Amino acid sequence: MGSKERKARNRLKMHKDILHAALNIVKEEGYRSLSLRRLANNIEFSATAVYLYFKNKEALLVDLARLGYQQLNISIDINCKGIIDPRSRLKAMLRTYLDFATHEKDLYLLMQEIGIELNELNPLFPEMLTFVNSINQAITKACGKENSNDTYLKRKCYISMAIVQGLASLNLIHKDLDARSQSQMLDDAIDSLIVSLD
Structure with a gap:
């Protein structure tokens, strides 16, 4: 060398x-x-x-957010490995996302804030795109409709992410929410989302 x-x-x-x-x-x-x-x-x-x-603090924060999305993508790959059923896979992915948001609270908040700031100026960075695309692919497979258009699928993708982000926010605000209640709320929300895919 x-x-x-x-x-x-x-x-x-x-x-x-x-x-x-x-x-x-x-x-x-x-x-x-x-x-x-x-x-x-x-x-x-x-x-x-x-x-x-x-270059500056913002560059450091962007790299930290990228690292966070790398960790999230790895967690999703590990937790969803071997899950073949599209709807079960989607559920496992969203559960992994919520677990990440709950256990890596400060990193998750940083990822959200950096995502908002960057979205105003630039396209999303690759690690974030990988995450969004993996959710979108899971939605597409869970939907099972060949005639579903991209707008419909994208909307369902964002709804699924919004469900998790909303539950993560509830967890931050209402610290008395126990893990079982949070898990049940996630299951209910995902089940409703999955029913809407039919």
Whole structure:
């Protein structure tokens, strides 16, 4: 391996290490408490060194959101592996999404806020598109209608994501919601969605 490749690999590793240190701050204290200077202090770097890897705080937050969607996509792949029935798969995907939103609360909130901000300016980043496309594909297969148009399927895709986002918001506001109630609400909502696909 040449020195150029070694430098590129070291730079990529350092980027990843800084990103994971930032993720730890987000998980412990929320993403609003994150700053590049604070991150630099935590990893014992100069602030200038951190700026070599991230142009500004917004660039760091976007990369954190991308990492969050990568983790969510991996969780969906793991939890839905081997589920062949389209409707059962859709249910498992949405349950995984809610579990992620509940257990990774601060990262989930960051992903939502960054998604809103980016959507106003740019197309969605690849990891977010992968997530949306996987839900859309599950809806398409669960629908089973060859004559369903893209607008109909897209609408159902967004409704399914909105169900989970609404339940995640309820969980944030009403901390007295137990896991069983939340699970039952998700089942009821998904069952209603699935019935509407017929």
